[in-house]
Amino acid sequence: MISTWGKLAHWTLAISLLSTGWAQRRRDPLNPLEADQLRDAAQEPSERLKLYIQFARTRLTSLEQMRADPKVTDRAQQTRDGLQNFLDVYDELNDNIDTFVERKADLRKPLKAVIDADTEFQAKLRALKSSADANKNEVKQYDFLLTSVLDTIDSSIQDHRQLLNEQEEAAKHKKK
Numbered sequence: 583m584i585s586t587w588g589k590l591a592h593w594t595l596a597i598s599l600l601s602t603g604w605a606q607r608r609r610d611p612l613n614p615l616e617a618d619q620l621r622d623a624a625q626e627p628s629e630r631l632k633l634y635i636q637f638a639r640t641r642l643t644s645l646e647q648m649r650a651d652p653k654v655t656d657r658a659q660q661t662r663d664g665l666q667n668f669l670d671v672y673d674e675l676n677d678n679i680d681t682f683v684e685r686k687a688d689l690r691k692p693l694k695a696v697i698d699a700d701t702e703f704q705a706k707l708r709a710l711k712s713s714a715d716a717n718k719n720e721v722k723q724y725d726f727l728l729t730s731v732l733d734t735i736d737s738s739i740q741d742h743r744q745l746l747n748e749q750e751e752a753a754k755h756k757k758k
Contacts (some may be wrong), residue, residue: 611670612637627682631692634675635699641668642706658723666713669734672703676738683745690753693746695700700739707732712739 612620616637623629643663648654675696682689711728 591636606687609670611667611674627678627687627689628692630678631675631682631689631696634671635695638668638671638675638703639699641671642703646706649713658720661720662724662727665724665731668703669727669731672731672734672738676741679742688749688753690746690749693749695738695743697742697746700735700742704732704735704739707735709740 609758611615616633619633623633641664645661645668648664649657654660677678679689679693679696707728711732
């Protein structure tokens with residue numbers, strides 16, 4: 583039989599391990615400079631979403647540069663890390679869109695830029711998926727994540743287009 587003190591110690595350890603594991607999984611996808619830029623644009627949907635597009639694009643460009651570098655070792659793990667970095671920033675972009683929608687912000691202009699970026703990201707990720715230069719063992723290590731990222735982009739494009747249509751329709755009714 584475990585004493586009350588033993589149970590308390592057990593629960594404290596379990597909570598500590600869970601919170602540590604969560605903190606390790608949920609790291610901030612932005613560097614301090616990017617976080618400062620976003621803080622400065624906190625109330626400006628257009629500027630804030632433009633920054634997220636820029637940050638996502640930077641991560642995708644870094645991924646492409648790494649993959650083109652013949653000196654890179656552990657390409658599969660670095661590809662996986664690059665995809666995760668991109669996805670983390672892209673998820674933040676979507677979270678911010680949701681927040682601005684809740685605040686009833688006019689997102690028509692920034693959504694056009696987001697949709698253009700979605701199309702660009704989708705094309706680059708599909709090119710990575712179909713690239714013939716990756717060996718099968720390497721691809722196995724990041725294929726699931728790449729498929730998940732592409733699924734996220736595909737559904738987001740639809741959501742962003744639908745939201746843009748809804749906002750344009752609402753704007754027409756406001757003018758009348």
